[in-house]
Amino acid sequence: MANGVHTQLARKHGATILENCRVLKIEKDIDDLHVLVHTNQGVFRCRRLIICAGAWTNSVIESLGFQLPLAVSQEQVTYVATPNLKDFTKENFPVWDFFDDDRIYYGHPIHGNTGVKVAIHDGTCIVSTDTRTYKSNPTKEKLCLDMLQKYIPKAVGPVLYTKTCLYTNTPDNTFIADTLEKKGYPQISLFVGSGHAFKFSCLFGKIFAQMAIDGTGEYVDHVKKYFNIDRPALLDKNYEQDNKHVSNSCQDQGVMDDS
Numbered sequence: 216m217a218n219g220v221h222t223q224l225a226r227k228h229g230a231t232i233l234e235n236c237r238v239l240k241i242e243k244d245i246d247d248l249h250v251l252v253h254t255n256q257g258v259f260r261c262r263r264l265i266i267c268a269g270a271w272t273n274s275v276i277e278s279l280g281f282q283l284p285l286a287v288s289q290e291q292v293t294y295v296a297t298p299n300l301k302d303f304t305k306e307n308f309p310v311w312d313f314f315d316d317d318r319i320y321y322g323h324p325i326h327g328n329t330g331v332k333v334a335i336h337d338g339t340c341i342v343s344t345d346t347r348t349y350k351s352n353p354t355k356e357k358l359c360l361d362m363l364q365k366y367i368p369k370a371v372g373p374v375l376y377t378k379t380c381l382y383t384n385t386p387d388n389t390f391i392a393d394t395l396e397k398k399g400y401p402q403i404s405l406f407v408g409s410g411h412a413f414k415f416s417c418l419f420g421k422i423f424a425q426m427a428i429d430g431t432g433e434y435v436d437h438v439k440k441y442f443n444i445d446r447p448a449l450l451d452k453n454y455e456q457d458n459k460h461v462s463n464s465c466q467d468q469g470v471m472d473d474s
Contacts, residue, residue, distance in 0.1 A: 216326075216327040217413070217416070221416070221417075221420075233254075233256055236254050236255065236256045237254060237255045238252060238253070238254050238268070238271075238274075238275045239253045239254060239255065240252075240253040240278040241253070241264070241275070241276070241278050241279055241403075242278060243400070243402075244260060248262065248402070249261060249262055249402070250264050250400070250402050250403060252264065261402075262402060263402055263403075263404070263427040264402060264403045264404070265403075265404045265405075265406070265423050265426075265427060266403060266404070266405045266406070267405075267406045267423075269381065269383050269407075269408070270287045270343075270344050270347075270381045270383050271344055272285060272383060272405075272407055273285060274344070276405070279395070279398060279400060279403075280398070281398055283385075283391070283407070283444075283449060284385070284386055284448075284449060284452075284454075285383050285384065285385060285407065286338070286341055286383075286384045286386075287341065287342055287343055287344065287347070287381055287382065287383055287384075288337065288338045288339065288340050288341055288342065288381065288382045288384060288410070289340045289342045289347050289348070289379055289380075289381060290334070290335075290336075290337060290338075290340070290379065290380050290381065290382055290410075291334065291351050291352060291355060291356070291377050291378060291379045291380070292332055292333070292334040292377065292378060292380070293332070293333050293334065293351075293356050293359050293360070293374060293376075293377040294328060294330030294331065294332055294333075294374070294375040294376055294377075295330055295331050295333065295360070295363065295370065295371060295372045295373065295374055295375060296329060296330050296372040296373045296374075296375050297325075297330070297331050297369065297370045297371065297372045298372055299369045299370070300325060300329070302369055303324050303325050303331050303369075303370060304324055304325050304326075305324045305325070305326050307324070308324040308325075309324065310322070310323050310324070312336075313362070313366065315362065315366075318335055318337075318358070319335065319336040319337075320333065320334070320335055320336075320359065320362050321333075321334055321335075321336055322334065322370075328375075329375070330372075330375040331363075331370045331372075333359045333360075333362070333363055333370075334359065335355055335358060335359060336410070336411070337355070338382055338384050338388075338410060340352070342381070344381075347379070347381060348379070349378075349379050350379070351377040351378070351379060356374070356377050360374070382409070382410030383407055383408065383409065383410065384409050384410050385407060385409045385448060385449065386448045386449070386454050387446075387448035387454070388409050388410070388411075389409060389441075389442060389448070390406070390407060390408060390409055390412060390438075390442040391405060391406060391407040391409075391442055391443075391444055391449070392404075392405075392406050392419065392422065392423075392438040392439070392442035393405060393438075393439050393442060393443045393444040394426060394430075394439070395444065397444060397445055398444070404423055404426050404427065405444065406419060406423060418434070419438075422434050422435060422438055
């Protein structure tokens, strides 16, 4: 729903949305002021470029001559059909986080659908955009349902559906929100959400618009200071990741096809 609203508002203000438009290469134009974005739908010349490519970030920036230590993980969310609909509307039930058995559970009230949302904030099932699957993990789904049964039993009902998504995690689980001036591309800004940025998407949209227009704004200096691209977590190969349980495979989590 939120993505749809963002898209509609962007179009209302004159933006053109190009779907299935794959970035092939980014380079400086001959004038050294503009950048050229080569795609499967043509070449675009621009004064400012904002890259928010999620799990495809390293593929998009590869032609700029550097890579980032990002880990892409496959996640999932489950929606359950509670019989107590009124109790779990946004007027009566909050967005929540819950820590239990070294896991972080979270969920949302009913909004835009007929189910209560529950998931585990994980980051351990490491994949790529080519190897990810759309197959849900029954073990994770059961953990979520058991947690609901134990702590929020009135939410429990039949599973409506479970769907997968991708996180793009930095080693310190912190955003990247900076220009690429230090990489030689002051015309380009980059954002990586590290698995927990969607709730801030409107705010970061405003901040990056300010970066692109004149480089000033009430939060621009703050985000460039704390979410910069040259902090130790992104430069030091020996940096100890915040997530101590990262796995190189999803085989043990029941999400890989037997084939």
